[in-house]
Amino acid sequence: MDVPAPSSQTSNKRKRETANQQENNSQEKQRDGKAFQFHITGVPMRDKVRTLFYQVLTTEDRKQERQIPTHVTVEEIEEQLFVQCDKETSKEYQERFRSLYRNLKDTKNASLREAVLSRTILPKDFVVMTPHELANPELKKEREQLRKESIRESKKSVDTQTFSEEFQCRKCGLRKCSFFQMQTRSADEPMTTFVTCHHCGNRWKQ
Numbered sequence: 001m002d003v004p005a006p007s008s009q010t011s012n013k014r015k016r017e018t019a020n021q022q023e024n025n026s027q028e029k030q031r032d033g034k035a036f037q038f039h040i041t042g043v044p045m046r047d048k049v050r051t052l053f054y055q056v057l058t059t060e061d062r063k064q065e066r067q068i069p070t071h072v073t074v075e076e077i078e079e080q081l082f083v084q085c086d087k088e089t090s091k092e093y094q095e096r097f098r099s100l101y102r103n104l105k106d107t108k109n110a111s112l113r114e115a116v117l118s119r120t121i122l123p124k125d126f127v128v129m130t131p132h133e134l135a136n137p138e139l140k141k142e143r144e145q146l147r148k149e150s151i152r153e154s155k156k157s158v159d160t161q162t163f164s165e166e167f168q169c170r171k172c173g174l175r176k177c178s179f180f181q182m183q184t185r186s187a188d189e190p191m192t193t194f195v196t197c198h199h200c201g202n203r204w205k206q
């Protein structure tokens with residue numbers, strides 16, 4: 001976070017602007033392009049977070065009128081984040097911010113920015129989203145694919161497990177074991193054999 005905190009002089013100006021704004025709704029438009037349009041908190045870290053959220057949300061959507069102005073959404077997001085982190089600008093606050101910010105900044109994640117700006121995702125819900133929920137659609141699909149593949153793989157290993165008298169259970173002494181083999185290390189090393197005793201449930205690998 002390398003954006004300097006606003007000076008006190010500009011913050012006073014901003015307070016006046018916020019007051020004026022209640023009388024004049026078109027001010028949002030007039031002040032378009034200015035870095036600060038929201039209430040400042042006086043806490044440098046929080047104001048930086050608001051600035052960065054505002055910047056990342058206005059890069060491509062600046063021209064579009066929003067039912068709820070972007071600076072209001074930004075204020076709410078930061079406020080909710082602060083509340084979620086026990087009203088402290090703690091390590092958790094900073095880490096959460098980074099995760100949210102990184103995903104908002106992702107060029108492939110226009111749908112997340114739009115959902116936040118249009119309030120399809122409300123600020124209170126946005127700040128508690130998991131990295132998985134925040135991920136861009138492409139990445140989400142990729143991860144889902146990986147998850148499905150790993151389920152398929154683990155099912156396959158169950159399907160291919162073989163009963164064999166070859167193994168004797170060291171716990172109960174019976175030869176009622178099934179096994180399957182899997183490559184757990186590099187491809188040129190021997191496979192690991194996973195054995196399950198179907199009498200007592202003992203499991204081991206060899």
Ligand SMILES: [Zn+2]
Nearest residue numbers: 169172197200
């Ligand atoms: Zn056994």
